[in-house]
Amino acid sequence: MPPNLKFQMDGSFVPRNNTEEAVLLLIILLRKVTLKRIEWDPSILDHLTYALSISNGLGALANQVEELLPGVIDRNERYHILALCCHGEGDDVEALNLWKRLLKTNEGLVYLPALLFVSKICVEEGAIFSRKALEILRGGCDNLKGVAECMLGVSLSANCCSNLADSERVERKSEALKCLEIAGRMTKMKDPIVIHNLCLEHAEQRKLDDAIRYAKILLKLEGGSDIRGWILLARILSARKCLSEAESIVNTALDQTGVWDRGELLRIKAKLQISEGRVKEGIKTYSQLLALLEVRRKSFGPGKKIKDDKNHFKNLELETWHNLASIYIKMSRWHDAELCLSKSKAISAFSASRWHTTGLLNEAKGDHKEAMKAYGLALEVDPMHVPSLVSMAAVLRQVNCGSMGIIRSFLTEALRIDRMNASAWYNMGLLHKDEGSCSSALEASECFQAATILHETEPVEPFR
Secondary structure, three states, X not given: OOOOHHHEEOOEEOOOOHHHHHHHHHHHHHHHHHOOOOOOOHHHHHHHHHHHHOOOOHHHHHHHHHHOOOOOOOHXXXXXXXXXXXXXXXXXXXXXXXXXXXXXXXXXXXXXXXHHHHHHHOOOOHHHHHHHHHHHOOOOOHHHHHHHHHHHHHHHHHHHHOOOOHHHHHHHHHHHHXXXXXXXXXXXXXXXXXXXXXXXXXXXXXXXXXXXXXXXXHHHHHOOOOHHHHHHHHHHHHHOOOHHHHHHHHHHHHHOOOHHHOHHHHHHHHHHHHHOOOHHHHHHHHHHHHHHHHHHHHHHOOOOOOOOOOOHHHHHHHHXXXXXXXXXXXXXXXXXXXXXXXXXXXXXXXXXXXXXXXXHHHHHHOXXXXXXXXXXXXXXXXXXXXXXXXXXXXXXXXXXXXXXXXXXXXXXXXXXXXXXXXXXXXXXXXXXXXXXXXHHHHHHHHHHHHHHHHHHOOOOOOOO
């Protein structure tokens, strides 16, 4: 770790705490190993890995591993540690390159940790690597097989978003759920990651009773220590339209959560209040969230971070301003909506969500031309932004601008990306209805039915 000049005396680095002192001593030992003054002891690297991992020093750890002489540690282990450091620093591309380089050798091809991690972060090829891991684990440890089955299930589910026929999509979703259930049995329902993914998959397939059961198992297993469990349960309850119960869950989580982790909880609480028609309370909760983000920014400064994801709080603030703007648009408070959008522009001028909200504002004002322009800009920023695809199709249909084929292409693309989007199905139904033929009327009826079912089980925010 680079020494801070404030903590140097007579040219020597003075550790500020026990962790820094431990890191310094362990690095000295590694240097002595390199100079062949002492014999190699694997526990030196184990302790250094732990110390640097808990102090955001993964880059420093990678440097120390790279400086080790060839043969000190196994080649596979070296590549794996370097890949983990890259993954921890958020550079998944470089991590994936290192793991794939490892897996190209005969020895690396059966290196289980690399197979499992690649299956986790590589969506396209994840299922292939998971199956390889399962072949290696045949007759082996049930817990590791459970992890491999879990990774396989997650990969299969993630790949359902690609351009598949409906029958293939259903089959893959069914296989994904089966893999996750096997993983749950193999890990004896004691692995939080497995249960979390099992819960998510049931929720996305709208098997809400099972999803709630798994969410409660997850909370009990974690002792309520991870806010993701609380948020997931609240989302599932909101899909069941148990809004007051979902808000009670969020309030319980807020009581047990540290100040800087309350942002996502306040966001879902505001959405629940607005869904119940308590708009003033929802706006007040959003204001509390914005105040929390402002205090955090002033307390920690722009150069510091308390979470691995640097963009987490920025995205949370952006979404909050857009949500507030959407509320004011529905209340016809144009000036307040414009103020919220100007605040979000100061954070990020290139946001698909901001352009989409701007389009909603223009559409509400009756300026359809400007609305289409805003939706178009949103799609330039993110061609896969589903709300903008749906809104563009809706406004084109409303003003009779563009052929049926163009409008259908926007809705088809939206449904390709998100098959569970109720608004896309509803607008597709309206489009079929406009065509006027008997076959179109039947297709319209099916689209409206799908939209109704999805709307009845739609959470206040996406499960993932």
